[in-house]
Amino acid sequence: MIELVINQRRKNLGGFEVGRVLPDARRRMVGPFVFFDHMGPADFAPGLPRSVDVRPHPHIGLSTVTYLFSGEIMHRDSVGSEQPIRAGEVNWMTAGRGITHSERFEKGRLEGDVLHGIQTWVALPDGEEETAPAFSHHEQDDLPVYGEGGLSARLVVGAAFGARARVRTYSPMFYTHWVLQAGAVAGLPAEYPERAAYVATGEVEIEGQAFGAGRMLVFGPGDTIAFKALQPSTVMLLGGEPVGPRYLEWNFVSSSRERIEQAKADWRAGRMRLPDADHDDWISLPPDPTPPANPMS
Template sequence: MLDLVIEQRRRDIGGFEVGRVLPIAQRRMVGPFVFFDHMGPVDFARGIPRSVDVRPHPHIGLSTVTYLFSGEIMHRDSVGSEQAIRPGEVNWMTAGRGITHSERFERARAEGDSMHGIQAWVALPQAEEETDPAFIHHSAADLPTLTEGGLWARLVAGEAFGAKAKVKTHSPMFYVHCSLQPGAKAPLPAEYPERAAYVATGTVEVDGQTFEAGRMLVFKPGAPVVVTAVTPATVMLLGGEPLGPRFIEWNFVSSSKERIEQAKADWRGGRMKLPDLDNQEFIPLPG
């Protein structure tokens, strides 16, 4: 049943800590999920410096989804979007052939804030890596939910448990936010070949073993999997159909190393448009 346990690797990114989960050498992807970061939890004091913000930067070949449990992030991008990202909402940005965006903690700067969430990257199928860039927002009220025996679950993206989320995805996948009371059970969809559960808070039990927060449990295909809460727990279920290997360098994802080199040259040469409403600064290409 259990194939691998991945522990988050915490690092300070300049004002708060992030736990990197995917990718690792032993497991580059789970379904189309090629990157998975656990942000916070962190309490921001009013007046935090602008250096905590993530300045405009580029992406290609992927979709990003920032999902918050608490707090607020202001998103601006090069297709003209300006959207406050708030808890329980879906903010799905498809980079395709290229997009730039910024993430700023403006409410925290003005009022103070508690921020906690997950940022994931979903690789695009090879035939759609050069699709047009886009940004889609869905409010929490738009997302299917399930309540059953101490389990509350929200389908963030894809298909699971007989429901389909509204956000357009490019390959078969599922992404579910579960809140569990002690003893509550969350089954993983059995129809997907690659599946995982990330414990964001609390303690869970799977197949007689207990796991604390900060761990991603990757499962073998086919076998039924049930996650049982030992304490109150927040768990993200994720997975889908594999897409084949991907190269990742900085913020770029592609099935082609040459395409990543082109994206690096385009960013270095100033050929990628900055966000319409946030174009006075940017993050230079590392190195």
């Protein structure tokens, strides 16, 4: 059954908009997924200013998952990675005890581009929050695909639908890209205690209700969820086992508020290494918000 419907909130990032879905005041996490942004679609004309780029910034306690429907982003980080990501591929960056990275739209600047995709953050479980930072890139051939009856699907991360992606994860989870033709039907099995679906394009019917683009449906445990595409649709499925309460402030995720304060102090004092290939400019720590009384879960 549908427990909650979350509408994206549009955010201007200084050159293009994203639809922010998680965290939401009513539902902070789904499984280990602690952050979910729908990027674009954004049309970039040649000559795009560098101010639109996401300059170097830090993370702790999480893995970032970048997945594109179209466009290209150049990733550089403090463990020496320099990797463009394109549609249908996966950039999985594990921050662990600390990493910095940038995301630049270099193809769009030179040639023009249409950027459209999803960026999520996955909270690391207890015992892995301070793991060594790492980066991996996976092309389309690394990701299991399946489909029938008007459904084509790609397993992006984790294990689901009888398949397992090659991306290394730290807790039980799944993340799947569905493309449905109009009239196609498909089911999300009751494999994990926390599950959600985000409609990126099109419109689907679930439990007799229609849901269009920009909406996330959070499901209760225990039932297979039936989908019917009312028009050609793109849906991202996500969830897994919960990892426990987490604090989230700026780009930092942790089970400990003191650890986040230490990360803020380290970034402010310049103690976090910048990417070797992109170290001339960076994003400053924003002013302190009012700290939450309790971690989110």
